[in-house]
Amino acid sequence: MSSKFPEVQGGGSLIVAWQIRNKHVLVVGGGEVASGRILHALNADAKVTVVCPKSGLNEEVAYRVAQNQVSHVDRNFEPHDLDNADMVLCAIDDPEASTQVWKLCKERRIPANIADVPPECDFYFGSMHRDGPLQIMVSTNGNGPKLANIVRQKIASTLPQNTGAAIENVGLLRKKLREIAPDTQEGPKRMKW
Known part of the structure; x- marks a missing residue:
């Protein structure tokens, strides 16, 4: 087996940020x-x-x-x-x-x-933590919801104060960059952060 690529770990869920605005x-x-x-x-x-x-x-x-x-x-x-x-x-x-x-x-x-x-x-x-645009979900795929809460609380307790506000500022900067440099070829550079 090659360690060049991640191993498949079946049995999980596809964790996505599902957009349901106006649905x-x-x-x-x-x-x-x-x-x-x-x-x-x-x-x-x-x-x-x-x-x-x-x-x-x-x-x-x-x-x-x-x-x-x-x-x-x-x-x-x-x-x-x-x-x-x-x-x-x-x-x-x-x-x-x-x-x-x-x-x-x-x-x-x-x-x-x-x-x-x-x-x-x-x-x-899953067990959710939200701070403005920052959303963190912990899932046990239905195996242990209370355990997911404990893990989520542990993760959330390590975040710096005002993380959500900092992310909002990054979003504003990205929006300005898209306006200044709308060329799609610039996208990969912009996506690094």
């Missing part, structure tokens, strides 16, 4: 797990619709509904709720209903995450 994200459920999923989607500038009876909304989800941060459908999930969905986040305590949502998403080729059911997820939510 329609359907959240099925309104409890604690749903509230975390909703916040992640809102932080990514998605358009969020929550399908859940009003009586099932926790305090945070009810707040987001009252503030018009999300749309709310006051009933249980129905298959036609998927009609305009670009992504589905299911966070309900009914395994049969969750599996039904998963199957319908697969039929329609809609990426979905069924909370706490790794085999019924196209993607996972």
Whole structure:
């Protein structure tokens, strides 16, 4: 074997920064797990619709509904709720209903995450740290979410203060450089930092 190239380590996930700005994200459920999923989607500038009876909304989800941060459908999930969905986040305590949502998403080729059911997820939510434009995610691929939190906290504790602000400044400099030297041949030099 050659050590010239990295070894393949199968079984991982493709870690990407998925751009969902203005995409329609359907959240099925309104409890604690749903509230975390909703916040992640809102932080990514998605358009969020929550399908859940009003009586099932926790305090945070009810707040987001009252503030018009999300749309709310006051009933249980129905298959036609998927009609305009670009992504589905299911966070309900009914395994049969969750599996039904998963199957319908697969039929329609809609990426979905069924909370706490790794085999019924196209993607996972990792443990996140955010400081302005800096986002760090630690994933255990569903094997140990609490361990991911510990690792993320350790990483975040080593970052200098104002890292996010420094990155914003670098972004402004890059933007100015693109304006001054828009030639695509200059891109590789600019991409070094």
